[in-house]
Amino acid sequence: MTLTADPQDKFAEYAHPERLVSTGWLADNLGAAGLVVVESDEDVLLYETGHVPGAVKIDWHTELNDEVTRDYIDGEGFARLMASKGISRDSTVVIYGDKSNWWAAYALWVFTLFGHEDVRLLDGGRDKWVAEGRDMTTDKPEVAASDYPVVERDDAPVRAYLADVMAHLGNPLIDVRSGDEYTGARTTMPSYPEEGALRGGHIPTARSVPWARAAAEDGTFRTRAELDAIYRDEAGLQDGDDVVAYCRIGERSSHTWFVLTHLLGFEKVRNYDGSWTEWGNAVRVPIVRGSEPGGLPAQSVGSAQSPQVSR
Amino acid sequence: MTTGSVPAKLAEIIDDFQDLTEPDRLQLLLDFSRELPDLPERYGEHPELLEQVVECQSPLFLTMEIGAEPERPVHLFFSAPREAPTTRGFAGVLLEGLDGLPAAEVLAVPDDVPDRLGLTRAITPLRMRGMSAMLGRIKRKIREAQ
Numbered sequence: 001m002t003l004t005a006d007p008q009d010k011f012a013e014y015a016h017p018e019r020l021v022s023t024g025w026l027a028d029n030l031g032a033a034g035l036v037v038v039e040s041d042e043d044v045l046l047y048e049t050g051h052v053p054g055a056v057k058i059d060w061h062t063e064l065n066d067e068v069t070r071d072y073i074d075g076e077g078f079a080r081l082m083a084s085k086g087i088s089r090d091s092t093v094v095i096y097g098d099k100s101n102w103w104a105a106y107a108l109w110v111f112t113l114f115g116h117e118d119v120r121l122l123d124g125g126r127d128k129w130v131a132e133g134r135d136m137t138t139d140k141p142e143v144a145a146s147d148y149p150v151v152e153r154d155d156a157p158v159r160a161y162l163a164d165v166m167a168h169l170g171n172p173l174i175d176v177r178s179g180d181e182y183t184g185a186r187t188t189m190p191s192y193p194e195e196g197a198l199r200g201g202h203i204p205t206a207r208s209v210p211w212a213r214a215a216a217e218d219g220t221f222r223t224r225a226e227l228d229a230i231y232r233d234e235a236g237l238q239d240g241d242d243v244v245a246y247c248r249i250g251e252r253s254s255h256t257w258f259v260l261t262h263l264l265g266f267e268k269v270r271n272y273d274g275s276w277t278e279w280g281n282a283v284r285v286p287i288v289r290g291s292e293p294g295g296l297p298a299q300s301v302g303s304a305q306s307p308q309v310s311r
Numbered sequence: 312m313t314t315g316s317v318p319a320k321l322a323e324i325i326d327d328f329q330d331l332t333e334p335d336r337l338q339l340l341l342d343f344s345r346e347l348p349d350l351p352e353r354y355g356e357h358p359e360l361l362e363q364v365v366e367c368q369s370p371l372f373l374t375m376e377i378g379a380e381p382e383r384p385v386h387l388f389f390s391a392p393r394e395a396p397t398t399r400g401f402a403g404v405l406l407e408g409l410d411g412l413p414a415a416e417v418l419a420v421p422d423d424v425p426d427r428l429g430l431t432r433a434i435t436p437l438r439m440r441g442m443s444a445m446l447g448r449i450k451r452k453i454r455e456a457q
Contacts, residue, residue, distance in 0.1 A: 045396040061435045
């Protein structure tokens, strides 16, 4: 069973208002049958310092990624994870997290790979909940294990691999990293550890729209009008566009994927999770340095020629 | 694996971690995070005296005071936000394990000490790099001060 949507005026402007809930809605619905609240943070211990009462934790690194291959867990792994968190296939899942829901959006995107239908974000995330002085607890929730079916992961609609991106060149690409990562001045976020990209720059023709521009000061998503101004007017996206977003490992671009798909209603948006830590290391892929998007490399126009890399 | 050059207090902390199950190790790291003291006033009011360790996932600032010869005892001061408990926990372990030791002993601490806490699987190697970076920065600053 799923819960009704949050009837906020702000949300009604978005393409899919049912994908967001406000802190007030969450407070009113805590404990409702069919609702599971999930916290997903960058810091692996943040949940333990205090969380929304009843919320379970999902760690992107240790629980959503495969331990060996650079990939996500498979259908059986996801079913086990969901069951252990008390999530059923028809649960309404509300995810929130730190840093303007950056990791929460990433978790939501992984839920989407498995077609979990009713998964929403808490607008403003953990910070807004805390700032409003709402209830927090360190009590571990009592989770009644659920049954979750084994659903095969379906990557194609929302996930792009390196070869897909090569074939995509000529269609809109959004680079959501910081300005210095885009130009190639650096290969990691300011203040973040070096994760080993050998080359700096961006994928040819990609437009730079740092992910955080979609978030307001308080961590909530910007209004429909503000988002339209950024992504349509400024970045030039149009209805019907086939869009690929990328960052460094696919987490920041999950946030942009959420904005484009659920708030602005673009129907074909994929997240390239290999992102710069793959592209910036791959052999013979085209790279552009500097602040201009750059043109298409001659040999890859209109074809799916893959470089000599494995997927 | 040699523990010969691990200072006694730090060795004790490593043993404490090793004696626990993985979930309890995380809890112990959280305790270190909670117990990380606030900066003394002379630094709290002068954030420009602190240096950011950029390799840490969340902002961590550190500074140190090195005492007189011959011992040159090293005193460490860390600052990290409450929203970064893992980073604070790493800082707490280093503070309790190393603060007050002679510079030579701190320099002799093996670089793989973070790996010996038994947290790498639960925290992930990427996040453990933050602690290695802190230790590296401490040693570098001691060398620079020589």
